Amino acid sequence: MIKNVKEVKGKDFNIKRSAAEGRQLxxxxxxxxxxxxxxxxxxxxxxxxxxxxxxxxxxFNTEFSGHKKIxxxxxxxxxxxxxxxxxxxxxxxxxxxxxxxADALDLTIGGESIKNMESYxxxxxxxTIDDDECVLCEKCQxxxxxxxxxxxxxxxxxxDLVTGEIEVDKDTCINCGICEELxxxxxxxxxxxxxxxxxxxxxxxxxxxLVCKKACPVDAIKAVCRSCSYGEYDFDPEKSVTTGNVIIxxxxxxxxxxxxxxxxTNAATVTKAFEGKFExxxxxxGECGACIDTCPCNALxxxxxxxxxxxxxxxxxxxEFCIHCGACEKVCPxxxxxxxxxxxxxxxxxSKAWQxxxxxxxx
Amino acid sequence: xxxxxxxxxxLGCGVCVVSCPVNARISxxxxxxxxxxxxxxxxxVENGFIKLFSPDKCEECGTCQMFCPCDAIWLE
Amino acid sequence: MPKHITSGLKYxxxxxxxxxxxxxxxxxxxxxxxRSTVSHYLNGSNLSWNSIEFAKILTQLNNKDFLLVIxxxxxxxxxxxxxxxxxxxxxxxxxxxxxxxxxGLCVDLCILEAISLNALTAQINSFYCCGCHTCEEACPTNSxxxxxxxxxxxxxxx
Numbered sequence: 226m227i228k229n230v231k232e233v234k235g236k237d238f239n240i241k242r243s244a245a246e247g248r249q250l251x252x253x254x255x256x257x258x259x260x261x262x263x264x265x266x267x268x269x270x271x272x273x274x275x276x277x278x279x280x281x282x283x284x285f286n287t288e289f290s291g292h293k294k295i296x297x298x299x300x301x302x303x304x305x306x307x308x309x310x311x312x313x314x315x316x317x318x319x320x321x322x323x324x325x326x327a328d329a330l331d332l333t334i335g336g337e338s339i340k341n342m343e344s345y346x347x348x349x350x351x352x353t354i355d356d357d358e359c360v361l362c363e364k365c366q367x368x369x370x371x372x373x374x375x376x377x378x379x380x381x382x383x384x385d386l387v388t389g390e391i392e393v394d395k396d397t398c399i400n401c402g403i404c405e406e407l408x409x410x411x412x413x414x415x416x417x418x419x420x421x422x423x424x425x426x427x428x429x430x431x432x433x434x435l436v437c438k439k440a441c442p443v444d445a446i447k448a449v450c451r452s453c454s455y456g457e458y459d460f461d462p463e464k465s466v467t468t469g470n471v472i473i474x475x476x477x478x479x480x481x482x483x484x485x486x487x488x489x490t491n492a493a494t495v496t497k498a499f500e501g502k503f504e505x506x507x508x509x510x511g512e513c514g515a516c517i518d519t520c521p522c523n524a525l526x527x528x529x530x531x532x533x534x535x536x537x538x539x540x541x542x543x544x545e546f547c548i549h550c551g552a553c554e555k556v557c558p559x560x561x562x563x564x565x566x567x568x569x570x571x572x573x574x575x576s577k578a579w580q581x582x583x584x585x586x587x588x
Numbered sequence: 589x590x591x592x593x594x595x596x597x598x599l600g601c602g603v604c605v606v607s608c609p610v611n612a613r614i615s616x617x618x619x620x621x622x623x624x625x626x627x628x629x630x631x632x633v634e635n636g637f638i639k640l641f642s643p644d645k646c647e648e649c650g651t652c653q654m655f656c657p658c659d660a661i662w663l664e
Numbered sequence: 665m666p667k668h669i670t671s672g673l674k675y676x677x678x679x680x681x682x683x684x685x686x687x688x689x690x691x692x693x694x695x696x697x698x699r700s701t702v703s704h705y706l707n708g709s710n711l712s713w714n715s716i717e718f719a720k721i722l723t724q725l726n727n728k729d730f731l732l733v734i735x736x737x738x739x740x741x742x743x744x745x746x747x748x749x750x751x752x753x754x755x756x757x758x759x760x761x762x763x764x765x766x767x768g769l770c771v772d773l774c775i776l777e778a779i780s781l782n783a784l785t786a787q788i789n790s791f792y793c794c795g796c797h798t799c800e801e802a803c804p805t806n807s808x809x810x811x812x813x814x815x816x817x818x819x820x821x822x
Contacts, residue, residue: 227772244772268765269804276589276648276663305589316804318767334768344766344783511609515649558609558647576784577762578805 378469389433404437481522510539604652672719758788
C-alpha cells in the first residue's frame with residue numbers, strides 16, 4: 226500500500242511517499258514569503274496557508290513605541306507555520322515546488338531536486354555579481370532585506386598606501402605626549418613615567434601627515450611625506466587594492482533587486498520571475514502596516530509626512546523592488562491592494578497541465 | 589484563527605479600536621478616539637473594557653495584537 | 665501453502681501455453697520450472713487437484729484482485745508479468761489525458777509496472793496492461809481511461 230509519511234522538524238516538514246521512485250517534498254518555513262501561490266496551484270487542494278500578517282508580526286518580539294511591551298506576564302502563544310500540507314491528500318506532483326517564487330518548497334526525486342530536471346519548468350530568475358566590477362563597498366549587504374549577501378573583504382595595508390620618513394630624536398624629546406594626543410592615526414606611544422621615558426612611532430600606522438612634527442614644542446620630530454612627489458616609485462599599485470568577494474546565499478535571495486538598485490558600479494544584476502503591476506486603492510488603505518511587515522522585499526513603506534497635519538492617506542511602494550508575489554494583497558484587511566502578474570519568465574515544459582498552472586499565475 | 593480578548597488584562601486604552609483598519613473603514617469617526625456610533629465595528633471599549641461586537645469581520649492582520657500594551661487582544 | 669497455490673497456477677498456465685502451441689522446453693523456460701515438471705503437468709501425473717481447483721477459482725477473480733493475489737504469490741516482477749500475461753483474457757488501451765500532472769502515483773501503484781513518466785506525462789504500455797483500473801481510480805486529476813480493446817480490433821491484431 227502506498228502511503229505518505231510526514232516528518233515535522235520545528236516549523237519545517239517533509240512528506241515522503243513510500244515507493245521506489247523516492248519522492249520527497251520539503252518545506253522551509255523561514256524562507257516562505259506567504260504569497261499563497263502554492264495554495265492556489267495545488268491540483269488536489271492539499272495546501273493551506275495561514276494568515277501571514279499575523280505570522281510575520283511575531284508576537285513575542287514586538288516593540289511598541291520603542292519600548293518592550295509593558296505586560297509582565299507574557300502569555301505563551303503558539304508560533305504559527307505559514308503553510309500546512311495534508312499528507313493524505315498530497316500526491317507529490319511537485320507543482321507547489323516548481324511554482325514557489327521563494328523556493329521554500331522543494332520536491333526531490335531520488336535525492337535530486339526537480340529544479341535541476343529539464344522536464345520540469347522553473348523560473349528564470351537570477352542574482353549575480355560581476356567580480357570585476359564589484360568594489361566591495363558593502364551597500365548591497367546593507368540593503369538586502371533577507372541578509373542574503375555577505376561581503377568578505379581584505380583591506381590593503383596602510384603602509385602600502387602612504388610613503389615617507391619619520392624619526393624622533395629621543396635626546397631632544399621631552400615625553401610631553403602632545404604628539405601622541407594629536408596623532409590621528411594612533412601611531413605614537415609615549416611613556417612618561419620617570420626612569421622609563423620612551424617614545425615609539427609605529428611606522429605601519431603612520432600616515433606622514435606631519436601634525437606631530439608641527440606640534441612638537443621642542444622640534445624633536447623629523448618627518449617628511451613622499452606620497453605626492455615619490456609615490457610613483459615607492460608604491461606597488463597591486464598592493465593598494467581591496468580584495469575579496471561577495472557571498473550570495475541563494476536560498477535566502479528573493480530577487481527583489483535592492484542590491485542592483487544600490488550598487489554604485491552596476492556590478493549586481495537581478496532578473497525576476499514575474500513582471501506585473503501593483504495598484505493601491507488609497508481610499509481603502511487603513512495604514513495598518515500589515516503589508517509592510519509581510520513584504521519580503523522591503524518594497525512598501527509609510528510615506529514621510531510633509532509637515533504638520535499633512536499626511537498621505539495610504540502606504541506607498543517602490544515598485545522596482547517588488548517581485549509581484551501577492552503576499553501583501555493576501556494580507557490586506559481592506560482589500561486595498563491589487564497585484565497583477567502580466568508575464569512569467571520560466572523554462573519550457575511539454576506538460577500541458579504544468580503549462581496551464583503557470584498561465585494561471587497571470588491574473 | 590480568531591480574535592480573542594482577555595478583559596482582566598485590558599486597560600481600556602482603546603489603541604486596538606483606533607488602530608484597527610477594518611474599524612476605520614466601517615466607522616471613520618473612530619480615529620477621533622471617542623468611539624464609534626455603530627456596533628458594526630469589530631470591537632469597542634465598553635465600560636472601560638474591550639468588547640468584541642463583530643469579530644467575524646476580522647481579517648487577521650494582527651495590528652491590534654501588535655499595538656496592545658498588555659496582551660489583552662490577540663489572534664489564536 | 666502459497667507454494668501449492670503457485671504450482672496450481674503454473675499447471676493451469678502450462679496447459680494454456682500448450683494450447684497456444686509452445687513446446688515443453690519453451691513452457692519450462694517461461695514458467696521457470698523443470699522440463700520434467702512440465703511433462704508431469706501435461707501428462708496428468710503428480711498433480712494436486714485441490715491446489716488446481718483453488719487456482720481455478722483465483723483465475724475467476726476480477727482483474728484487480730487477481731493481480732493483487734499473484735503479486736503477493738510471486739513477488740518478482742518478471743514472474744508476475746509472465747503469469748498475468750498468460751491469464752490475460754482481453755487487451756486494454758490506457759489513454760492519458762493532458763490534464764496529467766506527472767505525480768507518478770500510477771507508476772508506483774501499477775502491479776505490472778506498465779506505466780512510466782515521459783516529460784511529466786504518464787504513458788501506459790498496453791502490452792502489460794491487464795485492465796485492473798487501479799491507476800484510473802487513483803489518479804488525482806482523473807486523467808486516465810483504461811479501455812477494453814474491441815473484438816474486431818483484437819482480430820485485426822492476430
